[in-house]
Amino acid sequence: xxxxxxxxxxxxxxxxxxxxxxxxxxxxxxxxxxxxxxxxxxxxxxxxxxxxxxxxxxxxxxxxxxxxxxxxxxxxxxxxxxxxxxxxxxxxxxxxxxxxxxxxxxxxxxxxxxxxxxxxxxxxxxxxxxxxxxxxxxxxxxxxxxxxxxxxxxxxxxxxxxxxxxxxxxxxxxxx
Numbered sequence: 494x495x496x497x498x499x500x501x502x503x504x505x506x507x508x509x510x511x512x513x514x515x516x517x518x519x520x521x522x523x524x525x526x527x528x529x530x531x532x533x534x535x536x537x538x539x540x541x542x543x544x545x546x547x548x549x550x551x552x553x554x555x556x557x558x559x560x561x562x563x564x565x566x567x568x569x570x571x572x573x574x575x576x577x578x579x580x581x582x583x584x585x586x587x588x589x590x591x592x593x594x595x596x597x598x599x600x601x602x603x604x605x606x607x608x609x610x611x612x613x614x615x616x617x618x619x620x621x622x623x624x625x626x627x628x629x630x631x632x633x634x635x636x637x638x639x640x641x642x643x644x645x646x647x648x649x650x651x652x653x654x655x656x657x658x659x660x661x662x663x664x665x666x667x668x669x
Contacts, residue, residue, distance in 0.1 A: 496566055503558040507642075509551030510585070511635040513543050517593070518628050527604070527614045534601075534608035541601035544594045552589050556582060574641050581634050581641075588631050596621045 517540055524536040559582060562569055569575045596618070603617045 496562065499558045499562045499565070502554055503562065503642075506551045506554030506558060507635065507639055509547055510555055511632065511639070513548035513551060514593070514628055514632045514635060516543055517548075517597070518625065518632065521625055521628070527607070527617045527619070530604070530608045530614055533617075534604040537597075537601040537604040541597045544597040548589065549594060552586060556586055572645070572647075574644075574646050578638050578641050581638050585631055585634050585638075588627055592621075592624070592627045593631065596624055 520536050520540050520543075525532045527533045559579065563575060563579070600618050600621060603612065606612045607614050607617050
């Protein structure tokens with residue numbers, strides 16, 4: 494029952510994480526130029542709210558439920574696809590904390606300050622650290638993780654493949 498609960502949490506977290514990244518991209522796409530500062534500040538504030546209230550909690554749920562599943566279920570520790578998901582998830586975790594969330598907070602604060610007249614519009618960071626590119630990469634990795642979780646490929650190494658004996662290749666013992 495615990496494994497099923499963790500799977501449900503993991504799935505819900507993945508939905509939230511992927512949705513938050515997709516909405517972030519959509520809001521960037523409809524955001525006006527910073528010269529329309531009031532509207533721009535609202536969009537950037539919305540992006541920051543999504544990052545705080547959906548992106549980070551979903552990321553935490555996905556990461557923790559995945560780690561707990563690996564710790565509690567030996568089958569996951571032995572499956573190659575789980576380790577690939579883990580590595581991809583770590584890259585999502587790093588990119589989200591280092592780039593997506595930080596940029597969302599920084600840009601929202603700057604847009605709010607510009608809307609209040611405390612700084613100039615030209616001081617607002619624009620697409621810090623290639624924001625759309627990072628979002629697209631994270632979105633693709635999120636989708637790849639979902640595909641791996643559903644598909645669950647069973648790769649066998651070359652050494653694990655069954656071997657045909659020399660006798661079988663020659664048509665049995667005594668065949669010449």
